[in-house]
Amino acid sequence: MVDLLELSWACAKTHRHQARVLPHRDSTLDPEDENMQDARGRRGAVTTAALRSAVAWSRRQEEQRAWREVARMTGVIMHAFGPGAGPSTPAELVALLHRPLGELLPAAGEASALDTVVLLDADGTLSDEAMEIACDYTQALFDTDADPATEWLPRWAWQRAEQVERQTFRSLIQAGNQAVYTSSRRFIVERPAGDLRWLADERTTATPYAGARQVADYIDIPRDRQFRFGAGEDEVRWWPCPVCRWPMRVRPPIVKCSYGPHEARFRLVDRDGSPPELVKTSTTRLRTPQPQTVAGARCVDPAVWRFVTVPGIPEIALERLRQRFPGLVVQLWPIKDTFDAVISAPDGRTWTVDVKDHTDARGIVDDPPAAQHVVVPSYRKGQVNQLKRLLPEKSVWTVDSFVRHVSDHMRGSAAQ
Structure with a gap:
């Protein structure tokens, strides 16, 4: 257990440091525009800090650095609000992460999609809304080199979409080959998950991906997207979203895509020792995906899925x-x-x-x-x-x- 005095010290230290990190106001703006810019900047900082805190809290059992991250982000929020407003301790911040974000964010003067987002479910797990909505508002709080949490926090929690995109395609942009760029990007959009051997065959032999390079890492299927129905290695399954083809989240009896607008929601039917099946519960016209074996399967990093695959679907349409x-x-x-x-x-x-x-x-x-x-x-x-x-x-x-x-x-x- 981390000492509470140490957490308070980390919180206060981050509060002081943020005075040098958060963006300054643009003095060239008129007062009304300046106030709007300042309000959006503060809301962005608070949203980012809340998101990072929620991710850290959901991983606190396996990641000791999570406690310090919550304290650091409490300091960020303290600075954004100023004296006497907002949560002043990590415990207060964690309690607010179970509430709609509108109760935490500085006033904006207009309704926002963020207002109803709840980052932590009742059991302390990260909500799908965190990845679907909140990460759209992230901003850089620190220089990457000075941010130790980037070693273990997922990229979508602290990087903006354009940063993920730039890093993913940097080598292709430098190479200057438009055809290779297009086929490589198309591959990530259309083939974000699957059996590793099948993915390699598709990339190297399928006509739509001619010349495609492997520009993104394919990782193991995340544990929260797996379902085990037996003791054997081959008795673990995952399901691709019928819209984006990335692994859906499994929280029995519910299986659904973490990107809400895809409206891919299913009920898990588990038949004692037999491969499980899904029954569609959403009203959208979608096919019901077949279970896939976890052994040998891979998927792109969540940040690549969220910032490259998801927006690429309507582009390819x-x-x-x-x-x-x-x-x-x-x-x-x-x-x-x-x-x-x-x-x-x-x-x-x-x-x-x-x-x-x-x-x-x-x-x-x-x-x-x-x-x-x-x-x-x-x-x-x-x-x-x-x-x-x-x-x-x-x-x-x-x-x-x-x-x-x-x-x-x-x-x-x-x-x-």
């Missing part, structure tokens, strides 16, 4: 246009991902497209897309009107409405 209209050219991730797609019609019409899958539309606005057409997954259709208002110079669509738009153009062009 745009290729359905090429299949429907001969002569239409769809280039995915051209110029090393300057855009997510460039679509060219035979009559010379061209669309530059960025596909954005953010929990909060503000995350898109804060980092405006380069493309003229901003496309969100159909499960984010509620963001379209807000994005049209906040990005008036862009054309904003859902994937389905954009596909219809291009289809209408192609039919009209063919009729002339």
Whole structure:
């Protein structure tokens, strides 16, 4: 057990250090914009600290450094709030991690998807919402070299999406080969998990992945995504999400994808000593996946799945246009991902497209897309009107409405 006095010292030390680490206000902004920037910055810092604390707390049994991490993050939050506000001890912070984040975060003046997120379930395990939603808001609290927790905290808890993406594809970007970049990225999106030998065969022999390199590490299937139904090595199973193909979380009798919008939810049917089966409980039209043997299986790191595989699914969905209209050219991730797609019609019409899958539309606005057409997954259709208002110079669509738009153009062009 870590000494509580030591934890309090670590908490206070981090509180003092954060004064040098958290970003300063931009003095060039007018007071109203400055206050908004400051509020978003503080909410981002508190969200990151809360997420890291929740991950640490869920691993406290096997990781002694978890206790100190909770203390350090309490210090971060103390600094973000200032004297007399927010949790002042690690115990107070842990209690709040079982509550909706809106009770912990500084006021934002508007509703946020974060407000209802609960990071820790009643039994102290990390919630799916932590990986689905909260990691969208992470920011750098310390220089990586000065952050000892990066040795054991998962990357998605402390790195931003663009950092994971840059590290994953750094060698391909430097090599300058667009075809290899595209096939390698496609492989991670379409083959994020499977038997290791099968994955190797797919990458080296399947036509869609010609030239693909192994740019991401494939790790053992995480323990919380396995189900054991017997004592033998071959009597452990996992199930791929029918949408993203990454291992679903297993908490008997529930098996579900950790990315909520995929709506992949199933009930586990365990028949004494026989391989288990799933029964779909969601109303979405999805196939029920077959159980896969854990022995010999691997999957991409959770950060790569969350920040490369998941957003890549609606990007690749745009290729359905090429299949429907001969002569239409769809280039995915051209110029090393300057855009997510460039679509060219035979009559010379061209669309530059960025596909954005953010929990909060503000995350898109804060980092405006380069493309003229901003496309969100159909499960984010509620963001379209807000994005049209906040990005008036862009054309904003859902994937389905954009596909219809291009289809209408192609039919009209063919009729002339």
